[in-house]
Amino acid sequence: MLFILGRGFDIRTLAALRRMIAAGATPDVWLLxxxxxxxxxxxxxxxxxxxxxxxxxxxxxxxxxxxxxxxAGTGGATETSRNxxxxxxxxxxxxxxxxxxxxxxx
Numbered sequence: 001m002l003f004i005l006g007r008g009f010d011i012r013t014l015a016a017l018r019r020m021i022a023a024g025a026t027p028d029v030w031l032l033x034x035x036x037x038x039x040x041x042x043x044x045x046x047x048x049x050x051x052x053x054x055x056x057x058x059x060x061x062x063x064x065x066x067x068x069x070x071x072a073g074t075g076g077a078t079e080t081s082r083n084x085x086x087x088x089x090x091x092x093x094x095x096x097x098x099x100x101x102x103x104x105x106x
């Protein structure tokens with residue numbers, strides 16, 4: 001199983017992953033790390049770090065792949081979509097997994 005989710009501050013970020021693991025899943029995780037080039041506030045950075053720490057408490061570090069994605073560029077409104085597609089393609093072969101869950105909450 002591959003579980004794809006966004007790196008972020010939202011406390012709901014890990015809810016679905018926790019349920020999957022409680023049901024016996026042992027997923028690989030691709031953590032989409034969107035970067036707009038701006039510095040996060042201290043409060044937002046702390047919440048994001050807490051979510052990442054909680055993720056690492058659920059899934060071994062060897063099963064987590066951080067996927068950096070730039071959201072700035074010259075491509076206009078479609079730049080983030082293109083960058084996301086390129087980053088996910090470079091992250092690995094999605095078709096190697098029987099199940100792929102994409103959590104868009106974060």
